[in-house]
Amino acid sequence: MLRTRPWVPYLYVTPALALLALVFAYPVVRVVDFSTRLIRGASGPYVGSLNYQLVWEDPTFRDALEHSALLLLAVPVLTALAIFFAVLLYEGVRGWRVYRSVLFLPYILAVPIVGIVASYIFQLNGALNSMLRAVHLDGLALDWLGSERLSLLTVGIVIVWREVGFGILLFLARLLTMDGEQLEAARIDGAGWWSQLRYVIIPELKGTIEFYVVVASITMLAWVFAYVYTITAGGPGTSSTVLELYIYNQGLRNSLPGMASAVAVVLLGATLVSITLLMFVRARAQRQELA
Amino acid sequence: MEEVTRPLSRRRLLQLTAGGVGAMALARGLAVADGAHAALAAQRASTLKMWWWGQQEAVGIQKWMTDTLKKFQQQDGVKVSATLMDTNNVIPQFTNAAAAGHPPDVQFLFNGIYHMENVWLGYINELNSLLPASVLKSSGATNLSVYKGKQYRVGFYSVGFGIAYNKSHFRKAGLDPNNPPKTWAQFLKACQKLKASGYIPIGGGVKDGFLGEWYLVNALTQNLNSPAEALNLFIGKLDWKNPRYYEHWSRLEELKKKGYFNNDINSLQLYQGIQLFDTGKASMCFNTTPAIPNSQKLLGAQNVGYFVMPRFGHGKMAGIPITDTQGFGIPTKGSDHETAAKLLAFMHSKERVQAMWTLSRQIPASSRFNGNVIADPLLRMVQRRWVAGKHNVYIADLMPTKFWTDAMFVASQKILAGSMTGKQAGDLAAEVTQTWKRQNPDMVQNYTTWGKDLA
Numbered sequence: 001m002l003r004t005r006p007w008v009p010y011l012y013v014t015p016a017l018a019l020l021a022l023v024f025a026y027p028v029v030r031v032v033d034f035s036t037r038l039i040r041g042a043s044g045p046y047v048g049s050l051n052y053q054l055v056w057e058d059p060t061f062r063d064a065l066e067h068s069a070l071l072l073l074a075v076p077v078l079t080a081l082a083i084f085f086a087v088l089l090y091e092g093v094r095g096w097r098v099y100r101s102v103l104f105l106p107y108i109l110a111v112p113i114v115g116i117v118a119s120y121i122f123q124l125n126g127a128l129n130s131m132l133r134a135v136h137l138d139g140l141a142l143d144w145l146g147s148e149r150l151s152l153l154t155v156g157i158v159i160v161w162r163e164v165g166f167g168i169l170l171f172l173a174r175l176l177t178m179d180g181e182q183l184e185a186a187r188i189d190g191a192g193w194w195s196q197l198r199y200v201i202i203p204e205l206k207g208t209i210e211f212y213v214v215v216a217s218i219t220m221l222a223w224v225f226a227y228v229y230t231i232t233a234g235g236p237g238t239s240s241t242v243l244e245l246y247i248y249n250q251g252l253r254n255s256l257p258g259m260a261s262a263v264a265v266v267l268l269g270a271t272l273v274s275i276t277l278l279m280f281v282r283a284r285a286q287r288q289e290l291a
Numbered sequence: 292m293e294e295v296t297r298p299l300s301r302r303r304l305l306q307l308t309a310g311g312v313g314a315m316a317l318a319r320g321l322a323v324a325d326g327a328h329a330a331l332a333a334q335r336a337s338t339l340k341m342w343w344w345g346q347q348e349a350v351g352i353q354k355w356m357t358d359t360l361k362k363f364q365q366q367d368g369v370k371v372s373a374t375l376m377d378t379n380n381v382i383p384q385f386t387n388a389a390a391a392g393h394p395p396d397v398q399f400l401f402n403g404i405y406h407m408e409n410v411w412l413g414y415i416n417e418l419n420s421l422l423p424a425s426v427l428k429s430s431g432a433t434n435l436s437v438y439k440g441k442q443y444r445v446g447f448y449s450v451g452f453g454i455a456y457n458k459s460h461f462r463k464a465g466l467d468p469n470n471p472p473k474t475w476a477q478f479l480k481a482c483q484k485l486k487a488s489g490y491i492p493i494g495g496g497v498k499d500g501f502l503g504e505w506y507l508v509n510a511l512t513q514n515l516n517s518p519a520e521a522l523n524l525f526i527g528k529l530d531w532k533n534p535r536y537y538e539h540w541s542r543l544e545e546l547k548k549k550g551y552f553n554n555d556i557n558s559l560q561l562y563q564g565i566q567l568f569d570t571g572k573a574s575m576c577f578n579t580t581p582a583i584p585n586s587q588k589l590l591g592a593q594n595v596g597y598f599v600m601p602r603f604g605h606g607k608m609a610g611i612p613i614t615d616t617q618g619f620g621i622p623t624k625g626s627d628h629e630t631a632a633k634l635l636a637f638m639h640s641k642e643r644v645q646a647m648w649t650l651s652r653q654i655p656a657s658s659r660f661n662g663n664v665i666a667d668p669l670l671r672m673v674q675r676r677w678v679a680g681k682h683n684v685y686i687a688d689l690m691p692t693k694f695w696t697d698a699m700f701v702a703s704q705k706i707l708a709g710s711m712t713g714k715q716a717g718d719l720a721a722e723v724t725q726t727w728k729r730q731n732p733d734m735v736q737n738y739t740t741w742g743k744d745l746a
Binding site: 038040042057058059060119123124125143144145146147232233236237238249252253254255256259 | 383389391412414498555559692693696705708
């Protein structure tokens with residue numbers, strides 16, 4: 001048997017660890033460091049927790065925080081729609097492969113393109129409202145982008161439209177590996193479509209749903225900048241300003257990278273807490289199932 | 292002896308890859324170290340890197356730029372690699388590149404705070420030691436480019452701010468097409484008549500915020516006595532809650548309530564709003580002088596007019612045209628200041644200044660420009676009044692960007708959405724100004740020093 005010195009395996013993983021540290025750990029450390037400084041240009045004096053305090057006192061930050069939290073409401077919608085369409089495709093409706101491609105298509109479009117097109121479609125006199133007016137649904141022809149009440153909802157609709165494709169694909173892939181006998185047995189026992197979904201399919205998808213909820217939540221918190229920037233630019237007023245846009249404004253436009261970093265640290269922390277919490281809940285559920 | 296061929300194991304593959312990457316890095320490092328000085332020297336002699344902007348605002352200016360760079364290469368043997376930047380990136384990208392120590396050699400610069408923050412960071416070189424005083428003086432950079440007595444920018448083209456109007460609409464609405472409104476009462480009456488005739492009186496798009504900025508400049512300036520007063524207002528030394536300082540937003544509220552804007556103003560961007568005017572749907576729009584030739588092309592030269600925003604304010608700056616200039620500067624860490632300065636001087640040579648009009652129909656930011664070559668009466672009037680005549684500076688150039696994003700942008704959109712009054716906008720501005728001061732204690736001093744240059 002070939003024997004190696006005990007430190008040799010560590011030597012082999014060192015390059016990978018160094019790469020990980022360089023790509024992931026270093027930027028995070030720098031962001032945390034920036035968040036404690038009044039950055040002007042490439043660096044600046046240490047100010048402790050002042051940036052965090054200033055961020056908290058800034059009314060625009062609170063608006064952005066509220067809107068980012070509200071966007072999380074899109075996660076259950078996204079999940080429900082993705083499951084619904086995935087199940088329909090799984091049932092093999094005629095032409096399901098074509099429908100699958102059609103439903104996945106938005107996901108492969110670049111977000112800025114989706115945003116720019118949406119910013120035209122949802123104008124008060126844009127394509128959507130023109131169609132609604134043409135079929136005498138004038139009451140539904142709303143000021144989707146120009147109304148403070150609707151702008152965040154409009155952004156949410158566009159996000160759901162594009163992001164649902166990934167969920168559909170994920171759930172469909174899981175369904176296609178599912179043992180069909182369970183569904184067959186449920187059918188023989190007289191279970192209807194809803195009962196099959198509730199008692200067979202959803203329990204089978206549980207792990208995938210948990211994963212998808214985590215991914216979708218991260219998307220809503222930290223990956224919606226391009227949508228907001230291109231569709232509403234955060235307005236009218238601050239009605240669709242989210243944390244990412246606040247970071248962009250503070251960091252690039254207002255030349256306050258320290259404050260932008262403070263928000264980024266908070267966002268990273270919130271995301272990590274959510275994921276940890278979810279993993280904890282999932283581990284406990286698994287333990288209960290095994291018991 | 293029999294040679295045994297073994298399949299490549301994963302471990303072996305990783306070892307070989309790591310070795311290869313290491314060798315390549317070493318070779319590259321040696322090559323860079325060896326050739327760095329030679330390459331830099333060669334680069335100095337033959338290429339300048341320039342980041343610029345302007346084509347979107349001054350349609351056609353690219354033609355002049357291409358011609359200028361070609362002629363500069365013919366004359367001095369220096370090739371200029373020019374990159375046309377996006378509006379939102381042209382300054383932030385420069386700041387990032389300058390912070391990283393790799394800025395271009397020549398950089399487009401908006402006026403005022405948009406380059407002054409970079410001056411304060413030490414990213415832009417003063418030009419007094421690089422360019423002849425005559426070029427600096429004639430370049431139309433305005434005094435917003437001066438800090439502690441040093442000039443940091445030369446002008447590029449001129450931008451006059453005002454209201455474009457459709458003479459044909461005016462005629463059909465029973466208004467005198469050759470006498471646009473001068474007072475607020477006349478303006479409201481004109482809007483009323485145009486609306487009654489079935490036109491959108493004022494077309495605009497405020498979604499991206501720039502119309503809010505133009506409006507603020509045209510309107511707030513009327514209640515100010517000097518640019519220094521604007522600066523003191525923006526940094527909180529004067530109070531936005533004073534009715535005099537929020538009256539312009541109350542006037543915007545009045546226009547909105549009377550229905551004088553297009554109903555989709557909040558869902559359109561600036562240039563989409565201007566298109567309403569250019570396509571004959573709206574009778575007036577807030578606009579800039581570089582856009583006039585395009586409007587003339589689309590509506591017919593005889594149908595386009597341009598006027599200073601009607602007067603309601605009582606400041607010394609009221610009723611006077613507002614003019615800004617775009618410009619260029621030399622980054623401190625640019626590779627060749629001398630050649631960069633040569634290029635800027637070449638851009639401001641008499642021949643190039645005249646060529647800007649001939650090639651692009653844009654009015655250069657230069658007192659060397661002979662406006663007699665302009666045949667079009669409207670553009671001749673614009674050049675005479677907005678550029679060569681007495682004019683105000685563009686006070687938004689003194690506005691901290693926090694004020695732009697959190698006060699101006701928000702207030703203009705909310706007023707046009709009908710959810711904020713002019714007075715509430717004043718309260719918001721006061722609050723944002725205080726927030727800005729707390730977040731930028733070091734900048735307050737810089738602004739105060741700058742204010743002395745402006746005074």
